[in-house]
Amino acid sequence: MAKIAFILLTHKDPEGIIAQAERLTSAGDYVSIHFDARAKPEDFERIKSALETNPSVTFARKRRKCGWGEWSLVGATLEAVRAAVEAFPKATHFYMLSGDCMQIKSAEFAHRFLDAEDVDYIESFDFFASDWIKTGFKEERLVYRHWFNERTQPKRFYAAFDLQKKFNLTRKIPDDIQMMIGSQWWCLRRRTIEWVLDFCRERPDVMRFFRTTWIPDETFFQTIVRHVVPEKEIRNRTLTFLMFTDYGMPVTFYNDHYDLLLGQDYLFARKISPDAVELKERLGALWQAEGVSFDISNEGRALFAFLTGRGRIGRRFAPRFWERESTLGRERTLMMVVCKKWHVAKRLVEQVRHHAGLPVIEYLFNEEGGLPDLGGIERTVDKRNRHRRALLRMLFDYYESDRLVICLDPAGLELMQDFTSDKCTTRVLEVECDFSDEYLIGHARRVGLAGEHTSREVLDRLLPTIRYDLQHESDQMRDAQFPNFSRMREAASPEENAHALAQFLGIKTELAQQIAATDYLFVD
Structure with missing residues (x-):
C-alpha cells in the first residue's frame, strides 16, 4: 500500500503546522517540514518541540530564507525532500504541500488512488509552446540571470534586467534540456525522487542555470522529471485543487465550500481560509475516516468561472466588438x-x-x-x-x-x-x-x-x-x-x-x- 511522505513548506502559524503534521501522520504517512528561516526562531522551536517525539516527522537539515520567485523555494524543497528520503525508507510517494493546503479526501481514498497507477503526478507543459504563463515575463525568465527579488528589491531587479537587455547579455538554455512549466504542487514516486536527486548531483551546470532563473519553482521539477521519467509514466496534472481569480490571485475556500471540495477529482486543496474553522474541522476529521465514498463531479472550476464571470461582458464593461465588417446591405x-x-x-x-x-x-x-x-x-x-x-x-x-x-x-x-x-x-x-x-x-x-x-x-x-x-x-x-x-x-x-x-x-x-x-x- 502507498505510504506518503508529505513535503511541507511553511513559514507561519506554528499551531496549524503542528496540527497538520499530526493529522497527516495519523494514518501511517510521514511529514518532512521546512520552516522558513526568516520566520521567528521561537515559532520553529515550538513546532520542533511539539513534534520531536513523533517518529513520522522529520525536519529539513538546513533552513533557507525563502522569497517568492527565488531559487530559495526550490532549495528549501530539496532540503525537505533529502531529509524525507533519508528518514523514511518505506515512503513510496512524496507529496508537495504548503501550510495552506488541506485534504479533501480520506487517507484510505488517497492510498487507494496512488496504488491504482504506477505513475507520477506533475503539471509539465512545454515552456515555449504552451500558454501557461498568461502575463509578465516569459522567455525573460530563462535567458537573463536574476539575482534579486522583484518584490523586495524591485530597483535592483529591473536595473540588472535592463542592463543585460541593453547589452544583449543573454544565456543559453542547456542543450539537452526541454524547458517545461506547471504548478509547483506535485506527487512523485520514490524512484522518481531518487532520480531527481541523482540528476542534481550529476548536473551542476543545470543547477547553476536554475539558481538564477526567475520563479524556478514552476520550472525546475517540471523540467527535470520530464527529463528522467518516461512520458507514459507521467500524468500531466496536479492532485492539489487550486483556482486563480482573473487577477491572478489564488481562490480562498470557506466553510460553505465543503461539499464542492469533496466533489473534485483531487486529494488536497489550497488555499483554505484561516477563518474557515468549521471547514478545517470537517476536513481534518475526514483524513482518518474509513469507508467514505466520494461522488466526483469535478464542476469546481466551471462553477467558479460561471459565478465570477457573470457581469463581465455588457455589465461591468461596455460591449466590445471583435471586428466590424461593412454593411450586410440596405435591401436585406x-x-x-x-x-x-x-x-x-x-x-x-x-x-x-x-x-x-x-x-x-x-x-x-x-x-x-x-x-x-x-x-x-x-x-x-x-x-x-x-x-x-x-x-x-x-x-x-x-x-x-x-x-x-x-x-x-x-x-x-x-x-x-x-x-x-x-x-x-x-x-x-x-x-x-x-x-x-x-x-x-x-x-x-x-x-x-x-x-x-x-x-x-x-x-x-x-x-x-x-x-x-x-x-x-x-x-x-x-x-x-x-x-x-x-x-x-x-x-x-x-x-x-x-x-x-x-x-x-x-x-x-x-x-x-x-x-x-x-x-x-x-x-x-
Whole structure:
C-alpha cells in the first residue's frame, strides 16, 4: 500500500503546522517540514518541540530564507525532500504541500488512488509552446540571470534586467534540456525522487542555470522529471485543487465550500481560509475516516468561472466588438430567433423553412458545422464570430435571398447589437421558455457547472443563480430596445404566438398559425 511522505513548506502559524503534521501522520504517512528561516526562531522551536517525539516527522537539515520567485523555494524543497528520503525508507510517494493546503479526501481514498497507477503526478507543459504563463515575463525568465527579488528589491531587479537587455547579455538554455512549466504542487514516486536527486548531483551546470532563473519553482521539477521519467509514466496534472481569480490571485475556500471540495477529482486543496474553522474541522476529521465514498463531479472550476464571470461582458464593461465588417446591405432583412432552449428554436425554424420557404441557419455562432463551404470563413466558431458580417453577407449571397433567419443564444447580446446597428433591416424574436428545476440541472451538467454526482445541496444553491442569469439575459434584450422586437411565450396560446410570429417573419397570420400550432414545439 502507498505510504506518503508529505513535503511541507511553511513559514507561519506554528499551531496549524503542528496540527497538520499530526493529522497527516495519523494514518501511517510521514511529514518532512521546512520552516522558513526568516520566520521567528521561537515559532520553529515550538513546532520542533511539539513534534520531536513523533517518529513520522522529520525536519529539513538546513533552513533557507525563502522569497517568492527565488531559487530559495526550490532549495528549501530539496532540503525537505533529502531529509524525507533519508528518514523514511518505506515512503513510496512524496507529496508537495504548503501550510495552506488541506485534504479533501480520506487517507484510505488517497492510498487507494496512488496504488491504482504506477505513475507520477506533475503539471509539465512545454515552456515555449504552451500558454501557461498568461502575463509578465516569459522567455525573460530563462535567458537573463536574476539575482534579486522583484518584490523586495524591485530597483535592483529591473536595473540588472535592463542592463543585460541593453547589452544583449543573454544565456543559453542547456542543450539537452526541454524547458517545461506547471504548478509547483506535485506527487512523485520514490524512484522518481531518487532520480531527481541523482540528476542534481550529476548536473551542476543545470543547477547553476536554475539558481538564477526567475520563479524556478514552476520550472525546475517540471523540467527535470520530464527529463528522467518516461512520458507514459507521467500524468500531466496536479492532485492539489487550486483556482486563480482573473487577477491572478489564488481562490480562498470557506466553510460553505465543503461539499464542492469533496466533489473534485483531487486529494488536497489550497488555499483554505484561516477563518474557515468549521471547514478545517470537517476536513481534518475526514483524513482518518474509513469507508467514505466520494461522488466526483469535478464542476469546481466551471462553477467558479460561471459565478465570477457573470457581469463581465455588457455589465461591468461596455460591449466590445471583435471586428466590424461593412454593411450586410440596405435591401436585406436579417431575422434573429433568440432562445435559450436550442431544441425549441431549431424546431421553430424548421417549421419556418417548411411552411414559409425561408433560408434558416441554426446557432451558427455557437455550433461547429451546419454551413456550406464558404472558402474557410465558416470552419470554426471563433472565425465566424470574428468575421460575422462578412459571413452573413456570404450566406445571403449563397442562398440568393434578401431574407435570412438565424438562431442566436440570449447570451449573444453583442451579436444582436452589432447586427441591429447595421443598415440592413433586422428583426428579433425572443422565444421565452419555462425552465423547470430538472431542466436547469440538466443545463448545469451540459455546460460543466455540475456533474452527475453533484450533491443536491450544491444544486439547490446553484439553481437560483442560473435562473436569475437566464432572466437577466432576457431583461438585457428588452432593455436594448431593438426597433423590431417580438416575443413568443411557452405560456401563451398558439393564437398569441402566431401574431408575434407573423409580425417577425412578415407573413400572413394564417401561415403563422400553422407554425405556432406545432404541438411538440416546446416539449423538453
